[in-house]
Structure formats: structure tokens, C-alpha cells
Amino acid sequence: MKVLILNSGGSDSAINPIVRDLRDKLSGDGIETGELILRDMNYSPCRGCFNCWVKTPGRCVFKDDGDVLCREVLHSDYVIIASPVIMGYPSAMAKNALDRIIPLIHPYLEDIDGEVHHMKRYEKYPVMGLLLEKSGDTDDEDITIITDIFQRAALNLQSRLGFVKLTTSSVEEMANEIINN
Amino acid sequence: MKLSIINGSPRGASGNTEKLLEHFINGFSETAGNSTEKFYLIKERPDFEKLKGVFLDAEILMIAFPLYVDAMPGSVKEFFESLEPLKNKRPDLRLMFVIQNGFPETYHNRFVERYCEKLAKRLGCIYEGSICKGGCEGLTVQPPQLVEKVFSGFHNVGKSFGETGKLSPEVLSKLARPEHLTPENMKLVIPMVNNFLWDGLLNKNGAMDKKFDKPFE
Numbered sequence: 479m480k481v482l483i484l485n486s487g488g489s490d491s492a493i494n495p496i497v498r499d500l501r502d503k504l505s506g507d508g509i510e511t512g513e514l515i516l517r518d519m520n521y522s523p524c525r526g527c528f529n530c531w532v533k534t535p536g537r538c539v540f541k542d543d544g545d546v547l548c549r550e551v552l553h554s555d556y557v558i559i560a561s562p563v564i565m566g567y568p569s570a571m572a573k574n575a576l577d578r579i580i581p582l583i584h585p586y587l588e589d590i591d592g593e594v595h596h597m598k599r600y601e602k603y604p605v606m607g608l609l610l611e612k613s614g615d616t617d618d619e620d621i622t623i624i625t626d627i628f629q630r631a632a633l634n635l636q637s638r639l640g641f642v643k644l645t646t647s648s649v650e651e652m653a654n655e656i657i658n659n
Numbered sequence: 660m661k662l663s664i665i666n667g668s669p670r671g672a673s674g675n676t677e678k679l680l681e682h683f684i685n686g687f688s689e690t691a692g693n694s695t696e697k698f699y700l701i702k703e704r705p706d707f708e709k710l711k712g713v714f715l716d717a718e719i720l721m722i723a724f725p726l727y728v729d730a731m732p733g734s735v736k737e738f739f740e741s742l743e744p745l746k747n748k749r750p751d752l753r754l755m756f757v758i759q760n761g762f763p764e765t766y767h768n769r770f771v772e773r774y775c776e777k778l779a780k781r782l783g784c785i786y787e788g789s790i791c792k793g794g795c796e797g798l799t800v801q802p803p804q805l806v807e808k809v810f811s812g813f814h815n816v817g818k819s820f821g822e823t824g825k826l827s828p829e830v831l832s833k834l835a836r837p838e839h840l841t842p843e844n845m846k847l848v849i850p851m852v853n854n855f856l857w858d859g860l861l862n863k864n865g866a867m868d869k870k871f872d873k874p875f876e
């Protein structure tokens with residue numbers, strides 16, 4: 479089992495210590511972990527050209543760290559998006575990363591429980607988790623809206639939302655969610 | 660009424676948002692005295708200085724964007740973040756959204772619609788509502804009568820808003836149909852999109868034999 483953390487926190491974010499503790503805990507349990515520090519990566523926002531589906535299927539035409547995002551996400555069993563909540567939603571840095579992993583799925587549509595979604599390109603996709611750092615203006619309604627949207631996004635990416643946790647939650651609890659999923 | 664519009668599509672003026680906006684604007688402009696101005700978000704990143712100015716000056720601001728992974732595109736989120744210092748500076752600003760998506764059902768937009776309503780509140784503005792519409796990808800390969808329905812739908816919403824200054828729930832829900840697909844429609848739509856839209860594009864690019872490639876396996 480491999481757990482990947484997409485860390486979109488700043489260098490002084492409360493995300494960093496909890497991610498460190500979580501990785502220590504998981505390593506102690508024999509689980510492999512990896513982390514991508516998004517602020518140190520270079521990837522532009524998706525421009526919506528769909529070339530990753532119809533020209534170079536499976537691969538974005540941009541030559542930047544988008545390939546790294548796709549490869550690392552695909553080769554994980556659990557991907558945790560760790561992000562501050564800014565203006566009521568995870569960061570643009572995290573959202574731009576999420577937009578850039580659509581080469582992992584297939585353009586073809588299929589019926590999933592009575593709704594249109596995309597088909598798989600690969601056999602297997604990781605479970606998604608969300609680790610959020612609240613800001614001064616974040617309230618419970620924001621967390622509910624984020625949770626509902628990410629449940630949809632996970633479904634759309636052939637994944638499933640395993641958990642939504644805050645940086646104030648316990649590392650043990652989070653590790654258990656991952657291990658027991 | 661003066662309506663300021665931000666087209667938030669990463670495809671800028673060449674995307675679907677632009678086409679829908681054109682029809683909305685035509686309807687809106689039928690009422691004498693109404694006027695519009697339009698900006699392209701993608702051209703203004705990453706500092707969005709011009710758009711912040713628009714936010715500070717506008718009478719009514721309409722932000723339009725395509726659904727990306729069930730929410731606003733990352734570049735649109737960048738813009739929302741840039742507005743944080745302007746919270747509560749425009750209590751009189753009337754804010755509205757256009758959210759359109761590729762899948763045929765409008766339902767996919769309903770989740771980020773809640774975010775948009777909350778965003779208006781968070782910015783301390785007046786929320787006028789969100790115009791949501793599914794089935795907006797591949798307008799060039801859809802049957803003409805379907806496309807005509809989408810375009811005339813946007814025209815009607817624009818016209819009605821231009822006349823009354825309000826987004827009527829009836830007009831919005833009419834445009835939004837279908838909210839979900841019936842099983843029969845699902846069986847029709849899925850092969851149509853796969854064969855005409857995706858295979859059409861794959862063929863055009865000579866990439867048909869690579870369509871199931873797994874480059875990162």
C-alpha cells in the first residue's frame with residue numbers, strides 16, 4: 479500500500495507538522511508514503527484543449543510537472559489532498575493539480591448509477607482523502623460544501639472520497655481511516 | 660442596466676462559455692438602455708488587477724465558467740482568491756454566475772452552485788443567482804435542434820433578466836432541463852457523444868489507434 483500526499487500548504491502551514499506525523503505513523507505501520515510539495519512544482523492550469531484525450535491519449539501536451547502529478551497519483555493507493563481552505567475552498571494550487579490529472583481517465587462516457595461520467599483508462603485508481611486547514615472565515619457550511627463537491631469529483635475520477643479531516647484532527651484517527659479503508 | 664461579464668473559461672473567447680454568453684447578451688440587450696462589457700479571466704492571471712477594478716466598479720457582475728472536475732477551474736479559483744482583500748467593499752454589488760458543463764445533465768453543476776452562493780455572501784455582495792446548464796460540450800456535433808434549444812434558452816434568460824433585472828426561478832429551471840437523464844435518453848446520448856464527439860476528434864488527429872493508451876502504467 480502506498481499513500482501519496484499532495485501538499486499545497488505554505489512553508490509555515492499547520493498542514494506540514496501533521497503531514498510529517500502522519501507519514502511517521504504510517505511508516506511505522508509499514509506503509510509506504512510519498513509527498514509532493516505543490517508550491518515547489520511547476521504546472522500550469524489546464525487550458526481545456528482535450529488533447530490529452532484526443533491527440534496524445536493519456537498524456538497532457540504541456541511539458542511540465544503535470545506528468546509527475548499523473549504518474550504519482552496513478553501509482554498510489556491513497557491520495558490525500560492537503561490544503562488550506564481559502565475563500566471557502568481548497569487552494570487554487572490544489573485545484574489546478576486536480577484539473578491536470580484528467581489524462582488519467584478516458585473521454586468515453588458511461589452510465590454510473592444513472593448519471594453520465596467518464597470511463598476508466600487504467601485498471602485501478604486511488605482512494606481520495608482531504609486534509610483541510612481552516613482559515614479565519616471557514617465555517618461548517620464551507621466544509622459541507624467542500625465535502626459534497628469532492629465526493630462528486632472522486633466519483634468522476636473513478637475514485638471515492640475516503641475521508642475529510644481537519645489539521646486539528648488526530649493523526650491516529652486519520653491513519654486508521656487509511657489502513658481500514 | 661449595465662452588466663459587467665467575466666468569461667472564466669480557460670479557453671477564453673474560443674470556448675463554449677463565449678457562445679452561450681453571446682446569446683445571453685443578445686437577449687439582455689433587447690431592452691433599451693441596457694449595456695454590457697466583457698472580460699476574459701485567463702488573460703488577466705495571475706494578478707487579476709483589471710478584474711479587481713471591475714469588481715470594485717461594476718453595477719452587476721456576472722462570472723461565467725465551465726465546470727472542471729465538479730467545481731470551478733483552478734484559474735477561476737485563483738481569481739476568487741485574489742478577491743479576498745475586497746471582502747465587504749461592495750455591499751451594493753449584484754453578483755451572479757453562469758455555470759455550464761460538458762455532461763448532458765445540469766445536475767452536475769448544483770454542488771458548485773452552492774459554493775457560488777456562499778462566495779457572494781462571503782464577499783459581502785448581493786447574490787442574484789446562478790444560471791446552470793448541462794450538455795454544453797460538443798455543440799458543433801450535437802443535432803442542430805438541440806443546439807438551437809440551448810442558444811435560445813440563453814437568449815431567453817438574458818432577455819428576461821434584461822427586462823426585469825431578476826433571474827426568475829421558472830426561466831432558470833426551464834433552461835436547466837434536463838436536470839437528470841431518463842434511462843432511455845442515457846442510452847441514446849452516451850453512444851452519440853462517444854462516436855460523434857470523441858471518435859470524431861480522435862480520427863481527425865489520427866490518434867484512433869492510441870485511444871486506450873496507458874502512458875503512465
Ligand SMILES: Cc1cc2nc3c(=O)[nH]c(=O)nc-3n(C[C@H](O)[C@H](O)[C@H](O)COP(=O)(O)O)c2cc1C
Pocket residue numbers: 524525526527528577578580634668669670671673674675676677725726727728729730759760761762763767795796
Ligand atoms: C479539466 C476539465 C475538467 C472537466 N470536468 C468536467 C466535469 O466534472 N463535469 C462536466 O460535466 N464537464 C466537465 N468538463 C467539461 C467542460 O465543462 C465543458 O467542456 C465546457 O463546455 C467547456 O467550456 P468552455 O469551452 O467555455 O471552456 C471538464 C473539462 C475539462 C477540460
